[in-house]
Amino acid sequence: MPKRKFANRRDWERILKNRYAQMEVQDDRFSGTVALFQIDAVRAPQYKMHNGEEFIVADAGYAWLQYFSEHEPFGVTVMFDDRGNIVQWYIDIVEGIGYEDGIPYMDDLLLDILIFPNGDVVRKDEDEFEAAAKSGELTPEMVDRGWRDFKATLDRIERRDFVYFDLANEHYEQLKQKL
Numbered sequence: 001m002p003k004r005k006f007a008n009r010r011d012w013e014r015i016l017k018n019r020y021a022q023m024e025v026q027d028d029r030f031s032g033t034v035a036l037f038q039i040d041a042v043r044a045p046q047y048k049m050h051n052g053e054e055f056i057v058a059d060a061g062y063a064w065l066q067y068f069s070e071h072e073p074f075g076v077t078v079m080f081d082d083r084g085n086i087v088q089w090y091i092d093i094v095e096g097i098g099y100e101d102g103i104p105y106m107d108d109l110l111l112d113i114l115i116f117p118n119g120d121v122v123r124k125d126e127d128e129f130e131a132a133a134k135s136g137e138l139t140p141e142m143v144d145r146g147w148r149d150f151k152a153t154l155d156r157i158e159r160r161d162f163v164y165f166d167l168a169n170e171h172y173e174q175l176k177q178k179l
Helices: 126-135 140-158 164-176
Strands: 003-006 015-026 031-042 046-050 053-058 063-069 074-080 086-100 103-115 121-124
Touching (some): 015 164, 031 164, 053 086, 063 103, 086 140, 103 140
Antiparallel strands (some): 015 031, 031 063, 046 053, 074 086, 086 103, 103 121
């Protein structure tokens, strides 16, 4: 089954204090909800590895800008450090996007794409997706759609036809004003 991820990260125990804002956007570049999860205090920073280098994705002062599109087969999370620099873009291929009590969520299909400011693109969790497909956790339709959307999204990224590269800083600044 897809994993449900809420924009306000309501079950994230690492986070001790946060602020949250969201806005609806309807224009020729994006239609849907954009949310900002501002991290104010953590139990401990969250580290990840890329090319043998450790980096932080969640710590006090960091923020996660999230896109919940009405028309895309994915959700996008743009992670900002405590100086407002983009750490990475994290794209989740999704089964769907919905709302509960006004808070957007995505049903993550396990296939992910990470993009780093230096241009590196990383395909992630293909083995998890295959294991879920083989175990019957995902329907054949979900598997076909997941692979198709994953490949199409990678193609868009490679062609630089990915509007989120252009929107992230603008929406980050707008939502910071709402916190």
